[in-house]
Amino acid sequence: MIKVIQLKWRQLWHGDSPGFILMLINSMTGFLTVIPIFYVIIQAIQAGLSRWQRLLDNRIPDLLGKTLSLMVAVTIIAVVLGVSLAFLLVRTDLPFKKLLSWLVAIPLVIPPYVGAVAYILVLGPSGFIKQIWDHLSGNQGSLSTYPINIFSFLGVAFVLAMFTYPYVYLLTVSALKKMNRNFEEAAASMGMGAGRTFLKVTLPLLRPAIGSGAILVALYVLSDFGAVSMMRYVTFTAAIYFQRVGFDMSSASVLSLVLVLLTLLLLTFDSATKRSKHYVQTGNSFRRPNVMALGRWKALALFYVILIVLIGVIIPVVILIRWSIVGIVNGALDQRFFRFAWNSMSVSSIAALVCMVLAMPIVYMKLRYPSIISRTLDRMAYTGYALPGMIIGLGFVALFNQYVPWLYGTVVVIVLAFVVRFLPQALQAGEAALTQIGPQMDEASRSLGYSPMKTLFKVILPNMLPGILSGGALVFVSAMKELPITLMLRPPGFDTLAVRVYFEAQEAVYYLAAPGALIMILISILPLNYMINKY
Amino acid sequence: MQDIIIHNMTKTYPGNSEPALKNFNLHIQAGTIVSLLGPSGCGKSTILRLVAGFERADTGTIQLGDTVVSDRHIWTPAEKRGVGMVFQDYALFPHLNVYQNIGFGYKGTDCHSRIQEVIELVNLKGLENRFPNALSGGQQQRVALARALTRRPVVVLMDEPFSSLDEELRMQMRIEIKRIIKESGTTAIFVTHDQKDAITISDQVVVMDHGMIQQVGSPRDIYQSPENLFVANFVGRTNLLRGVVHRERGTVETVIGELPIGHIHHDHGEAKVHVSLRPEGLFLDPNGPIIGCIINYTYMGSSIDAEIQVRGTDQILLTHMHSDQPFQVGDLVHFDIMSGYVSVFT
Incomplete structure (x- = not known):
């Protein structure tokens, strides 16, 4: 009997099984990452029929309409912006291409709620555009005829699109760069003009890339909390937060479950399209696509790209600098500010450290002991990647409130939730690093007399370390920017920079919000090059 | 007696119905260079991995010198076998320089002098502080071989050692590696699908197909006196x-x-x-x-x-x-x- 189990166990691992400690650590990580979400789902199911009925009658249809319409609008704008910019910056003779293609990618790393603050400062009721308008029209105060309302559907869609289009842009750029010139030349040789070639050949070949980009944008819209709530637009995440603030955990869970289902739907759709639309580009006669001369359209194209850079990067940064100066003059950088900064830094560094430590054994087991078990644990560890942070926050609130009350309301819970949310970033970096060191490295070390344990420390870790460290840096930056989880889980009095930016902006104390927002942007730009290469 | 004896070995990989090796028997005399020659999938690499201790056989015995390292009851892990291995892509440790790579795992008190000795043997003097990414293909191969030799292994195993070199360098390295191995007095088993490699470098050639030995003999025997159709066709060209x-x-x-x-x-x-x-x-x-x-x-x-x-x-x-x-x-x-x-x- 035991023999049979042993045999099955070894078959499962295709030979050697990993050590007990490795299994134990990874199982614990795997369960940490899924339990909060499972708990939310269980709570939602147990919420009771009447509550479901009530929410399904009113709240959910309303939220679905608002969320989905926003998602569609943002995705469309982002696709138009991303594809047009990618094409102009890869396939045409636009001047300053190198600098511009770097600049248009920057919005990727600016957290949209920071962007929202900036646009409220530009276009909002106390923004400088309004001041100019009032000055020109002569009507002021309650007589103002200022037509732009940033706190509207279009305002939210515009802000979100401006900070998510880089997903589409970067994926399209890399697809364009990989595209073989032969296809277009084949089309040309069959008598197709440039325009028709673009529609019939180029665009269809780009479809998988544009599709993945669009889905990333849509997923982001589902998960965003900061920007939408700052602009007073209520989607699922914001509704969950307000239910939680009103201590209606059951309703919050029900809404979360709907949001989880929406996210899963999108992810399934994504993997289904990826499977069916897998184009193979012939490898061995690759030639870089040719560059199109823009001719008399060059000035217009350049104007368009520069306009996007102005709107997406330069205006927000300049306006934040201006308000930061106002803030600093008025004493915004006081002791409180530095305490928030310190809180942000410490929580983020601890989360980064924990992520690095936990990522290594998971990646190691996945690549060195491939089996259904190691793959499942790896997948589990990725749970936090796709799901909105708000749901992870809610899961931790519910779980720790119920079962581990002595930890609830401490920084530990924030760190754990950050780990669940950002561990995938460390995993990706670690996996990329370990893939570079093939299993022959282990075997070489073993054949030279080093035990598996010693091999790990003498060969694997030194080579994995740079990758793991860059993963840790990514986690750190993401954690610095994180808003919803911190909002949900922070102990009383424990504010981070992100939380302060959110509250000051909500209360329209912009000169206090600006310095923090500016710091967020500066920190976020650090890993930009890494992010660009990733997509 | 440092002979290597493989007796009655069978190995089936999980998920395959066909065994990679079937009742394989081979006796390798100390100090000889033996090549395992055959098309891909013939089981030649499996033998190397079994001898090195990276895989475990279903049945059969492996004896290195006087010690049995693998049979029904005994299983010596790779790190305790005293076997040197040269990998197809060399598997040099990218974070260590030439000197550290060659000294990796050597624990004798004569550490420095032994490493120097091996470096001289493989003609790498002056490159001790280089890192693997700053070496040419031939130099990388010398480091890989040196690293495998430092601990004075019972046997050196080489997996397609020439496959990533261009033709010119390949001819040079065949001669060079034969010299190094002969000078060090080690027994060597190497795996190749290239008959020129096998014929030029080895004392004995083992031609394999479908997990079984087709013929064992000197390079001349194998070429001039093939004993079945497979060998006659696989090694060189012939009139049948x-x-x-x-x-x-x-x-x-x-x-x-x-x-x-x-x-x-x-x-x-x-x-x-x-x-x-x-x-x-x-x-x-x-x-x-x-x-x-x-x-x-x-x-x-x-x-x-x-x-x-x-x-x-x-x-x-x-x-x-x-x-x-x-x-x-x-x-x-x-x-x-x-x-x-x-x-x-x-």
Whole structure:
């Protein structure tokens, strides 16, 4: 009997099984990452029929309409912006291409709620555009005829699109760069003009890339909390937060479950399209696509790209600098500010450290002991990647409130939730690093007399370390920017920079919000090059 | 006795129905270089991995020197076997320099002098502080071999060591690696699918197919006296004929006439046998008994590959001629046969 189990166990691992400690650590990580979400789902199911009925009658249809319409609008704008910019910056003779293609990618790393603050400062009721308008029209105060309302559907869609289009842009750029010139030349040789070639050949070949980009944008819209709530637009995440603030955990869970289902739907759709639309580009006669001369359209194209850079990067940064100066003059950088900064830094560094430590054994087991078990644990560890942070926050609130009350309301819970949310970033970096060191490295070390344990420390870790460290840096930056989880889980009095930016902006104390927002942007730009290469 | 004995070994990979190795037996004498030659998937790499301790056999025994390292009860892990391994892509540790790579795992008190000794053996003096990414392909291979030799292993295992080198470097490194291994006095097993590698470097060649040994012998035996169709076809090019053996005369009767026999395998007295006649076994001789017409002629620079249709038959024979021969397609030529290139098997 035991023999049979042993045999099955070894078959499962295709030979050697990993050590007990490795299994134990990874199982614990795997369960940490899924339990909060499972708990939310269980709570939602147990919420009771009447509550479901009530929410399904009113709240959910309303939220679905608002969320989905926003998602569609943002995705469309982002696709138009991303594809047009990618094409102009890869396939045409636009001047300053190198600098511009770097600049248009920057919005990727600016957290949209920071962007929202900036646009409220530009276009909002106390923004400088309004001041100019009032000055020109002569009507002021309650007589103002200022037509732009940033706190509207279009305002939210515009802000979100401006900070998510880089997903589409970067994926399209890399697809364009990989595209073989032969296809277009084949089309040309069959008598197709440039325009028709673009529609019939180029665009269809780009479809998988544009599709993945669009889905990333849509997923982001589902998960965003900061920007939408700052602009007073209520989607699922914001509704969950307000239910939680009103201590209606059951309703919050029900809404979360709907949001989880929406996210899963999108992810399934994504993997289904990826499977069916897998184009193979012939490898061995690759030639870089040719560059199109823009001719008399060059000035217009350049104007368009520069306009996007102005709107997406330069205006927000300049306006934040201006308000930061106002803030600093008025004493915004006081002791409180530095305490928030310190809180942000410490929580983020601890989360980064924990992520690095936990990522290594998971990646190691996945690549060195491939089996259904190691793959499942790896997948589990990725749970936090796709799901909105708000749901992870809610899961931790519910779980720790119920079962581990002595930890609830401490920084530990924030760190754990950050780990669940950002561990995938460390995993990706670690996996990329370990893939570079093939299993022959282990075997070489073993054949030279080093035990598996010693091999790990003498060969694997030194080579994995740079990758793991860059993963840790990514986690750190993401954690610095994180808003919803911190909002949900922070102990009383424990504010981070992100939380302060959110509250000051909500209360329209912009000169206090600006310095923090500016710091967020500066920190976020650090890993930009890494992010660009990733997509 | 530092011989390596593999006895009755069978290995089936999980998920495969066909075993990668079937009842494999091999006795390797200390100090020899043995190559395992065969097409991909013939089980040659499996032997290497089993001897190194990276895989575990289903049945069978492996004995390195006086110690059994693997059988039904015993299993010595890779790190305790004292086996040196040179990997196909060398697997040099990218975070260590040449000196540290070569010294990796050596724990003797003569550490420094031993590393120096090995560095000199493989001609890498002056490159001690380089990192692997700053070395050429040939240098990387020297480091890999040196690293495997430092601990004075019972046996050095080499997995397709030449496959990532270009042709020129490959020829140099074959000679060089043979010299290094012979100078160090180590036993070596190496795996290749390239017959030139196997023939030039080894004392013994083991030709394998489908997890079984097809023939074991010196490079000359394998080339000149193949013992079955697989070996005759896989190693080099050959002319295959059918024939009947005349035992008393030591000849074989074929469609092109009666040929002298160089080697006969499995003499069961069957009527019909296979005859392998290597192209080198045919030489121009104005008085030779075989007359044929040149039907195809390829000038190769160093020699001429010619196809000859033997007169009175439709048998076509491949032969090599000196590149100075002024023949043309359609010319009649006379040949004689060297018996050393005629091998007969069933």
